[in-house]
Amino acid sequence: MESTPSYVDFEPYCAWRKEEEIHTLAVHLHGFKREQLRVQVNDQRILTIYGQRLLDENNYLWSRFTKQVKLHEDCNENGIRAKFSSGILTITMPLRIKTPQHDQHRSVHDHESCTSRKQKSDNYSTQSKVRGDDKEKYCKSSVLFEKAAKVAAVVLVLAVSGAFLKSIFKQRSPPLN
Secondary structure, X not given: OOOOOEEEEOOOOEEEEEOOOEEEEEEEOOOOOHHHEEEEEOOOOEEEEEEEEEOOOOOOEEXXXXXXXXXXXXXXXXXOEEEEEOOEEEEEEEEOOOOOHHHOOOOHHHHHOOOOOOOOOOOOOHHHHHHHHHHHHHHHHHHHHHHHHHHHHXXXXXXXXXXXXXXXXXXXXXXXX
């Protein structure tokens, strides 16, 4: 008489790291093997992580989990990568680089080609690759411009604050004889 398998469902420990250009999800799955895991994204932009493993030799007791995550609206689905090492499944989800608002005339295709400063496609023709490099340079310069603008704004706020404080202390300080 064959017995029906029994499943123990569990919720794996997950740790998020959200950075400006990439979100990383680390799922702790000690005891699992790479072949026992599945990661996929559906049409509704939901990332599903699924895994199951045998707990006893009699094919009776199994451990399993399912984890679903809605992708960030700026996530580049084609850039998602998963790596399993030392019992930790690490899923990296690169974000599309946001362009400055004054440059909204760029096409969606151009915007998506700026998904990562480090990413380059190997399978394009030489002519297409040159255009891609130009877009990458543009993306780098627009990101640098954004950062420079933020630094300039901080410097301006500090200068105005310093001038204000100086005027207050100048008014309150007694005259020197």
